[in-house]
Amino acid sequence: MSYIKEVLGARELLSNLVLREVRGQYKRTIFGRLWSLVSPLASMLVYTFVFSFVFKVQPAKGDPSGLDVYAVWLLCGLLPWTFFANAVSSGMGSLVANAGLITKVYFPRLVLPVSAVFSVAYNWLFEMLILVLAILLVGGFVWPWLPFVVLMMVVLALFAAGIALLLSIANVYFRDTQYLLSIILQIWMYMTPIVYPITLVANQSARIGGLLGTPVTILDIYTLNPMLHFVEVFRTLLYDNTWPEVSDVVACVIWAVVAVVLGVWAFSRKEKRLAELL
Amino acid sequence: MTEIAVDVSHVSKKFRLYHERNQSLKSAVMRRRVSVHEDFWALQDVSFEVPTGSTFGLIGSNGSGKSTLLKCLAKILYPEQGSISARGKVAAMLEVGSGFHPELSGRENIYLNGSILGMGRKEIDRKFESIVDFSGVENFIDQPVKNYSSGMYVRLGFSVAISVDPDVLVVDEVLSVGDADFQKKCQDKFSEFRAQGKTVILVSHSLDTVTRMCDHAAWLQNGHLRTVGEALDTVDAYKASL
Numbered sequence: 255m256s257y258i259k260e261v262l263g264a265r266e267l268l269s270n271l272v273l274r275e276v277r278g279q280y281k282r283t284i285f286g287r288l289w290s291l292v293s294p295l296a297s298m299l300v301y302t303f304v305f306s307f308v309f310k311v312q313p314a315k316g317d318p319s320g321l322d323v324y325a326v327w328l329l330c331g332l333l334p335w336t337f338f339a340n341a342v343s344s345g346m347g348s349l350v351a352n353a354g355l356i357t358k359v360y361f362p363r364l365v366l367p368v369s370a371v372f373s374v375a376y377n378w379l380f381e382m383l384i385l386v387l388a389i390l391l392v393g394g395f396v397w398p399w400l401p402f403v404v405l406m407m408v409v410l411a412l413f414a415a416g417i418a419l420l421l422s423i424a425n426v427y428f429r430d431t432q433y434l435l436s437i438i439l440q441i442w443m444y445m446t447p448i449v450y451p452i453t454l455v456a457n458q459s460a461r462i463g464g465l466l467g468t469p470v471t472i473l474d475i476y477t478l479n480p481m482l483h484f485v486e487v488f489r490t491l492l493y494d495n496t497w498p499e500v501s502d503v504v505a506c507v508i509w510a511v512v513a514v515v516l517g518v519w520a521f522s523r524k525e526k527r528l529a530e531l532l
Numbered sequence: 533m534t535e536i537a538v539d540v541s542h543v544s545k546k547f548r549l550y551h552e553r554n555q556s557l558k559s560a561v562m563r564r565r566v567s568v569h570e571d572f573w574a575l576q577d578v579s580f581e582v583p584t585g586s587t588f589g590l591i592g593s594n595g596s597g598k599s600t601l602l603k604c605l606a607k608i609l610y611p612e613q614g615s616i617s618a619r620g621k622v623a624a625m626l627e628v629g630s631g632f633h634p635e636l637s638g639r640e641n642i643y644l645n646g647s648i649l650g651m652g653r654k655e656i657d658r659k660f661e662s663i664v665d666f667s668g669v670e671n672f673i674d675q676p677v678k679n680y681s682s683g684m685y686v687r688l689g690f691s692v693a694i695s696v697d698p699d700v701l702v703v704d705e706v707l708s709v710g711d712a713d714f715q716k717k718c719q720d721k722f723s724e725f726r727a728q729g730k731t732v733i734l735v736s737h738s739l740d741t742v743t744r745m746c747d748h749a750a751w752l753q754n755g756h757l758r759t760v761g762e763a764l765d766t767v768d769a770y771k772a773s774l
Contacts (some may be wrong), residue, residue: 266652267650270644270648272635274640277635281635311568354630357608359648361649428555429556528609529609530609
C-alpha cells in the first residue's frame with residue numbers, strides 16, 4: 255500500500271519527465287512535432303498501396319457508417335497498434351537509458367517506464383485527432399463515440415504500461431530483450447487484423463476446420479491475441495460508428511488489468527536491486 | 533541524551549563479484565547459468581548513530597565501503613541485512629546535475645531536477661529565485677544547458693540539490709566543485725545548515741575538511757567499522773593507522 259502511495263506522490267515527477275521527453279524530442283528540427291505525424295502517414299501510404307491497390311484487400315463497408323476508404327479503415331487499427339509498439343519499446347528501454355539517474359538519485363523507479371509510455375501517448379493523441387478529422391471529412395459520424403474512444407485509449411495505455419514494466423525489468427537482466435522485442439512486434443503486427451480484415455482469417459479457418467482432429471480452429475488461436483480486441487474496438491467505434499462487442503471490450507479490460515498487476519508486481523519486487531544491476 | 537537523526541543498525545551489504553556474467557540469453561542458455569560469482573561483503577555489521585544537528589564524517593581509504601554506505605543512506609542501494617532509519621527527510625547529493633536534459637533550458641531543468649529530488653512545483657516556484665541566485669547563472673537561465681560551461685552546469689545542479697532543504701543531508705565529495713568563490717558559498721551554506729540544527733553526513737578523502745567541518749566521524753576499513761565518535765579522535769586513529 256505504501257508503495258502505491260509513494261508512486262502516487264511522484265505525480266509531478268512523472269509529468270516533468272513526460273515534459274522532458276516531449277519537449278526534448280523534436281528540438282533542433284525544422285518541422286518539430288510534425289515529424290510525429292510523418293511516420294504513420296508514410297506507413298499509411300505504403301500499406302494502402304500494397305494491400306489495397308496491389309493485393310486488393312477489401313474490408314467490409316463501415317456498418318452503419320457506410321464508409322469505404324481503405325486508408326481510413328487502416329489507420330483506425332494502425333494508430334493504436336503503433337502507439338502500443340512504440341510505447342512498449344520505449345518503456346522497455348527506459349531503465350537502461352536512465353541508468354545514470356537510477357544509480358545516483360533515489361525516486362520511485364516506476365515513473366521511468368510509465369513516463370516513457372505517457373510521452374508516446376502524447377504523440378498518439380495528436381495522431382488520433384487528425385484521424386478523427388479525416389473520418390469527419392470522409393463522412394463518418396463519430397462524435398457520440400469519442401468519449402468511449404478516449405476511455406479505450408486509456409485502457410490500451412494501461413495495457414502497454416503493464417507490458418513495458420515487465421519488459422523493462424527483463425531488459426535490465428538480458429539486453430537481448432530489446433532485439434527480441436522488435437522481431438516479436440513485427441510478427442505480432444501481422445498476426446493482428448490491422449492491414450487486412452479478420453474475415454479473411456475466419457474464411458480460411460472455416461475452410462480448414464479443426465486442427466489435428468480437435469475442434470480448435472485457427473481462428474480460436476488467432477483470437478487469443480489481446481491486440482486483436484483493441485483493434486476491433488477502435489475500428490468499430492471510429493470506422494463503423496457503433497457500439498463494439500461487449501466481449502471485445504471485456505477482453506481489453508481484462509488484459510489491461512492483468513498486464514498492470516503483473517507489471518507492477520514484478521517491478522516492485524526487482525526495483526530495489528536496479529541500481530546494482532545496471 | 534541527544535536525539536538520533538540516523539540510526540544505522542547492523543548493516544551488511546553484499547555485492548557479487550562476477551567471474552562470468554551472461555547478460556545475453558544465448559550465453560545464459562549455452563552455459564546453463566546466468567552467472568558465476570562469489571560474494572563480496574562491502575559492508576559488514578556496521579552500526580552507529582548520528583546525533584541530530586551534528587555534522588558527521590565518514591572516512592576510510594579507497595574501497596573501505598564509504599560510498600556503499602552512503603548509497604545505502606540515500607536509498608539507492610538496499611542492505612542485505614540490518615536497517616537504516618532516519619528521522620525526517622533525507623536528501624542525498626552523490627552527483628549533481630544528474631537528470632539534466634542537455635537540450636532543455638536551465639529554467640526547465642531546475643523544475644525537472646527539482647522534481648526528481650522530490651520537490652513539488654509550488655515549492656520550486658517559491659525557491660526558484662534563490663536557486664538561480666545561488667548558482668550565479670542568471671543570464672543564461674533560458675539557454676539550453678548543453679551550452680553551459682561545466683562549472684555552470686555543476687553549480688546549477690548543486691544549487692537545485694541544496695535547495696531541497698532536508699532534515700538530513702548526505703553528501704559525497706561534491707564540495708570540490710566550482711571556483712573558490714562558489715566553494716566559499718557552499719561552505720557558508722553548510723554552516724547555515726548546521727546552524728539550523730540539521731544533520732549533515734559527509735564522505736570525504738580530505739581529512740582537513742573532516743576535521744574542519746565535522747564534529748563526529750566514523751572510520752571504515754574493509755567494510756568494517758573501526759571507530760566512531762568525536763571527529764578529532766577518529767581522524768587521529770585513522771592517521772595513526774596509515
